[in-house]
Amino acid sequence: xxxxxxxxxxxxxxxxxxxxxxxxxxxxxxxxxxxxxxxxxxxxxxxxxxxxxxxxxxxxxxxxxxxxxxxxx
Numbered sequence: 001x002x003x004x005x006x007x008x009x010x011x012x013x014x015x016x017x018x019x020x021x022x023x024x025x026x027x028x029x030x031x032x033x034x035x036x037x038x039x040x041x042x043x044x045x046x047x048x049x050x051x052x053x054x055x056x057x058x059x060x061x062x063x064x065x066x067x068x069x070x071x072x073x
Contacts, residue, residue, distance in 0.1 A: 013028075014038070
């Protein structure tokens with residue numbers, strides 16, 4: 001489920017929406033469909049040179065210092 005940032009061309013509000021499938025986004029403030037999708041920074045982990053790889057069962061995060069329940073924290 002991607003999260004997108006939008007700017008409403010009718011009421012000038014900026015907001016974020018989760019978009020499911022081929023759902024048509026609408027402004028939550030005024031209901032307009034005339035929206036401009038904004039360029040947003042991607043959310044994710046950024047590894048630093050000092051970060052150690054997480055040895056947890058999923059090996060998903062890659063940042064031992066940020067893992068919840070990680071045996072290295």
